[in-house]
Amino acid sequence: MFSRLVTGAAFTSLIVLAGIAIFLGVQAVSAFQTQGLDFIFSTGWDINTDPPTAGIWGMLYGSVLLAVIGLVIAVPVALMLSIFMVFIAPRKLSSVLTNLIDLLAAIPSVIIGLWAFYILNPPAEQWQQLLNQYLGWIPIFQNTSQNFSGTPFIAGLVLAIMMIPIITSISREVLSRTPPDLVNAAEALGCSLWTMLRYVALPYGRGGIVGGVMLGLGRALGETIAVFFVLKLTFETNWYHIIESGGGSIATLIVSRFGEVSGPEELNLLLAAGFFLFLGTIGVNIVANLIVNRTGRLQK
Amino acid sequence: MSTITYQAPLDPEGMVQTPQRPWRHKPRSFTMAVALAVVIPAVISAALFFFSPIPGAIVLTVIYFPLQLVASGIAAWATRGVRGIADSIIIVNAIGSTVFSVVVLLSLLGSLVVRGLRALSPHFIYQNSVFINPSTPLEYGGIGHALVGTILIVAIASLIAVPIGIATAVYITEVRGKAVPYVRFFVQAMSGVPSVVAGLFILTIAVSTGWFSQNALAGGLAYAILMLPTVARTAEEVLKLIPDELRTGALALGSTRARTVMRVVLPAAKTGIITAILLGIARVIGETAPLLLAAGNNDGTVINPFGQAIASIPVYIFNNVAVPYPDAVARAWGAALALMILIAVLFTLARVLGRGRVGRAK
Numbered sequence: 271m272f273s274r275l276v277t278g279a280a281f282t283s284l285i286v287l288a289g290i291a292i293f294l295g296v297q298a299v300s301a302f303q304t305q306g307l308d309f310i311f312s313t314g315w316d317i318n319t320d321p322p323t324a325g326i327w328g329m330l331y332g333s334v335l336l337a338v339i340g341l342v343i344a345v346p347v348a349l350m351l352s353i354f355m356v357f358i359a360p361r362k363l364s365s366v367l368t369n370l371i372d373l374l375a376a377i378p379s380v381i382i383g384l385w386a387f388y389i390l391n392p393p394a395e396q397w398q399q400l401l402n403q404y405l406g407w408i409p410i411f412q413n414t415s416q417n418f419s420g421t422p423f424i425a426g427l428v429l430a431i432m433m434i435p436i437i438t439s440i441s442r443e444v445l446s447r448t449p450p451d452l453v454n455a456a457e458a459l460g461c462s463l464w465t466m467l468r469y470v471a472l473p474y475g476r477g478g479i480v481g482g483v484m485l486g487l488g489r490a491l492g493e494t495i496a497v498f499f500v501l502k503l504t505f506e507t508n509w510y511h512i513i514e515s516g517g518g519s520i521a522t523l524i525v526s527r528f529g530e531v532s533g534p535e536e537l538n539l540l541l542a543a544g545f546f547l548f549l550g551t552i553g554v555n556i557v558a559n560l561i562v563n564r565t566g567r568l569q570k
Numbered sequence: 571m572s573t574i575t576y577q578a579p580l581d582p583e584g585m586v587q588t589p590q591r592p593w594r595h596k597p598r599s600f601t602m603a604v605a606l607a608v609v610i611p612a613v614i615s616a617a618l619f620f621f622s623p624i625p626g627a628i629v630l631t632v633i634y635f636p637l638q639l640v641a642s643g644i645a646a647w648a649t650r651g652v653r654g655i656a657d658s659i660i661i662v663n664a665i666g667s668t669v670f671s672v673v674v675l676l677s678l679l680g681s682l683v684v685r686g687l688r689a690l691s692p693h694f695i696y697q698n699s700v701f702i703n704p705s706t707p708l709e710y711g712g713i714g715h716a717l718v719g720t721i722l723i724v725a726i727a728s729l730i731a732v733p734i735g736i737a738t739a740v741y742i743t744e745v746r747g748k749a750v751p752y753v754r755f756f757v758q759a760m761s762g763v764p765s766v767v768a769g770l771f772i773l774t775i776a777v778s779t780g781w782f783s784q785n786a787l788a789g790g791l792a793y794a795i796l797m798l799p800t801v802a803r804t805a806e807e808v809l810k811l812i813p814d815e816l817r818t819g820a821l822a823l824g825s826t827r828a829r830t831v832m833r834v835v836l837p838a839a840k841t842g843i844i845t846a847i848l849l850g851i852a853r854v855i856g857e858t859a860p861l862l863l864a865a866g867n868n869d870g871t872v873i874n875p876f877g878q879a880i881a882s883i884p885v886y887i888f889n890n891v892a893v894p895y896p897d898a899v900a901r902a903w904g905a906a907l908a909l910m911i912l913i914a915v916l917f918t919l920a921r922v923l924g925r926g927r928v929g930r931a932k
Contacts, residue, residue: 276745281756284753350663359668378857380891383891384887396627400625462654462657467660492766494859521764541774554762555759556755559758
């Protein structure tokens with residue numbers, strides 16, 4: 271009796287996951303019935319036609335673009351930060367930093383969004399202006415409208431700030447589990463910090479670091495509120511103009527359209543978009559966990 | 571002085587020496603090189619920043635950072651040879667990344683305190699917003715209704731997620747059935763569900779079944795989805811710390827598996843379980859998207875969990891951010907500060923309790 275009850279409860283997570291997949295999947299199927307394959311391969315959102323026409327390609331692509339911008343900023347910073355905490359900083363400073371990074375991870379996304387909207391945005395617009403002024407010949411830094419607010423770059427920067435604590439805490443843990451014998455042996459053989467990292471610590475922690483990066487990626491894909499405040503949602507695919515105003519994100523699409531949803535048809539489209547968000551994030555997360563778990567086992 | 575008077579009779583010839591740690595000894599030239607490498611780029615960049623029209627961001631990225639790399643590289647080359655250069659690049663980048671992250675955090679916390687304190691006052695905590703519009707001055711209105719809503723929603727989420735989460739942990743550590751690896755896998759996968767999807771899921775159930783509408787129950791269900799993995803994983807870690815002697819002892823005395831868990835294992839892990847609950851609450855209490863979808867918003871205080879839409883602190887902040895009225899924005903900062911204090915208290919409590927638990931297990 272007891273063990274059956276507990277076993278039943280233990281499978282709640284499976285039931286919930288299956289429930290999400292089924293309930294949102296049904297919505298996705300009915301969205302495909304009204305929209306056809308254009309639902310994922312075209313870009314647009316028109317609720318005045320009957321039935322409403324919608325395509326989420328720009329949003330799907332935008333989510334990935336924002337996550338990539340975030341990763342490009344967050345991965346080097348997080349990796350260097352964890353190297354500093356494990357191999358360079360004195361132990362006391364390192365434990366203070368650990369607490370600070372945990373604190374950064376605990377800040378809710380709505381507060382990050384509030385901060386980004388009022389504190390980060392004004393200087394970030396200036397930075398983008400400078401990027402455009404001096405590096406405008408590089409295609410990704412082109413901006414024809416001279417409007418630098420609500421760009422994928424700012425949204426990616428905000429995502430990077432939210433990914434840094436996740437990636438740092440996992441890679442710090444992985445790096446700090448490098449066997450001290452190996453580190454000491456490398457140093458005794460005359461390795462410098464760089465050669466020790468290059469030949470001992472980084473190869474040892476590679477799997478865990480990749481897993482941590484993917485966990486960060488999963489969070490970035492699903493991040494909603496912080497991006498909502500700093501990204502101007504446009505229903506055109508912004509392919510690579512990262513400092514041009516306007517971009518897309520599935521999660522942000524859901525929240526921003528939900529407030530003024532016109533009726534059951536549009537709600538159905540939003541739920542269907544949520545299904546793809548669920549598929550993407552859960553897929554990335556599962557792969558990340560498999561990688562992290564495997565390295566965890568190897569180390570035992 | 572006391573060590574000398576103590577050592578003198580034992581060691582009259584001075585045979586015992588305090589360790590010298592020769593490897594710690596840094597030649598003066600090394601200290602000089604490091605000092606120069608730190609000071610020169612900073613002075614040049616500061617001079618350019620204050621006395622030239624070049625924008626600060628460009629001074630920092632195009633002048634200071636490369637200059638710092640070059641200066642450290644030269645210092646490292648002069649003291650340690652070619653092999654020092656790679657080290658110096660890593661150290662400069664590592665310190666730079668650390669400074670960047672700490673500056674971001676301090677900017678976040680600093681702006682929260684500076685801008686949030688303007689709105690924070692006793693009536694801000696207990697009044698609701700029934701007669702408040704965005705242009706109302708700060709003397710009136712507050713987050714009382716949102717606080718009640720958040721507490722109600724978190725309570726409902728805890729009522730659902732805590733028993734299931736603990737039962738999941740008990741299954742993994744106590745029942746140890748065949749499905750343990752799968753259960754672990756699904757719990758981990760569930761922690762990857764984005765918060766907005768949790769809200770959408772509850773919304774779909776509500777819409778397609780018609781059982782409930784936007785209210786505290788729906789918000790609590792959405793929160794429970796996000797809370798469950800945190801509670802289950804933390805509780806699992808805690809239960810693993812309970813020594814097996816307790817279990818075998820209880821079983822040897824003739825108690826059933828259920829009695830062992832309920833009367834011996836869980837009470838022994840009490841503070842750890844509380845830690846798990848606190849961490850679960852801290853994980854969800856700031857989530858906005860699920861409540862935006864599932865719980866809605868309300869200007870008045872709602873106590874009935876099955877009734878109409880209900881306010882919450884995150885949604886209150888959300889609605890006051892991009893508003894063209896300074897007082898409304900000040901309310902958003904005030905509510906954000908209050909929320910952050912709440913989260914900090916939860917984490918501190920969890921950490922203090924967690925420390926006590928580990929200490930006793932050893």
